[in-house]
Amino acid sequence: MRKGIVQLVAIGVGIGVVLTLVAVLFKWLPTSASEEFDRIQDLYWFATIISIGIFSLVTAVVVYSVWKWRVPDDDDADGPPIHGHTGLEILWTAVPAVLVIAIGVFSAVVLAQNGRAGDRPLEVEALGQQFAWKFTYSDFDDVASGELVLPLGREVRFTMRAVDVIHSFWVPNFGQKMDAVPGITTEILVTPTRLGEFAVVCAELCGLGHATMRAKARVVRPAEFEAWIEERQA
Template sequence: MRRGIAQLVAIGVVIALLLTVVAVVFKWLPTSASEEFDRIQAVYWFATVISIGIFALVAAVIVFSVWKWRVPLDDDADGPPIHGHTGLEIAWTAVPAILVIAIGVVSAVVLARNGEAGTRPLEINAIGQQFAWKFVYSDYDDLRSGQLVLPVNQEARFTMTAVDVLHSFWVPNFGQKMDAVPGIETSIIVTPTREGEFQVVCAELCGFGHATMRAKARVVSRAEFDRWIQEQNA
């Protein structure tokens, strides 16, 4: 009995290690460039660890069962009758329920944190239309630009709307996307943490030119952002 349990555990550990290597080595998500995406990735890895544990347990039981209790191909006999195990049934009901609740609680906390705008966020209106983005900086006399420029480590609140059809604002490295809907305002908070150039993508099929509906997003230092504002107003 003990030897069988040890073999089962060994199989589970090997499977878990293989899955961990796959999860860590391969790049599954874009490089984070915002505080909000850092939190989202934390939820992703939290759920991934739980998933690896569950998958390793189930796969280990399957492999062990096939290995230890395989019968000849010509054996058509039914197995011995087995009565239910109350303790085991309670365990495999309670443990998944606890794990699902844990994932839900962590996700709710992150969702609430990502929705906090702080005291003075940079206000930007993102307007989608076939097939371009327009950004209006409300704090700077409604300055309009075809590219998105943000100061690093400064919270920005994007208020989205659309002129014609449904669009979806998405910067993969910021980790969030939000629909831009005609006649309705939606919003997200983004706090960029890494300077560089990124892509604003429309993530909602919006017509023949959907694939070309992109804009440049630049995250720069505060001083460079102030210079850019002055240049646009010149």
């Protein structure tokens, strides 16, 4: 029996190691370019660790059982009549409950942090229309642009509206996404932390041109941003 346990653990650890390598060696998430996405990535890794553990456990038991107790198809004996085990059943009700509540609490904390606007964020209105985005800087005489330009390190509050159908504003590197819905306004916060050009993608099916409804987001130094705005205001 002891030998069996060792073998089972070995299988589980083996699967766990392979999965960990898969999780670490491939870059599953885009490079984070916002404070919000940093927090989401921490949460993502927390969930990944738990997932690898659970998957390894279940798969190890399945693989081990099949390996150890497989019989030919014409075998006609029965296994031991084990109907259950109250302790085990309580254990595997309680442990997952604790784990998911941990994920839930962590998520709620991240959600609250990502949803807390500081004082005076940069206000940008994002207007979705088949099949383009229009960004309006209401702090700067409603300067409008098809390209999204943001200053590094300053919190931005996007207020989203849609003209025709539902669109969804998503910059994968910011890790933030929100639908633009006709008739109501929605909000999301982003604090860019990395200079560069990123893709703005429409994530909600919005018709024929949905796949091509993309725009460019550029994160620049604050001075550059001021210059860009002034040029537009003129």
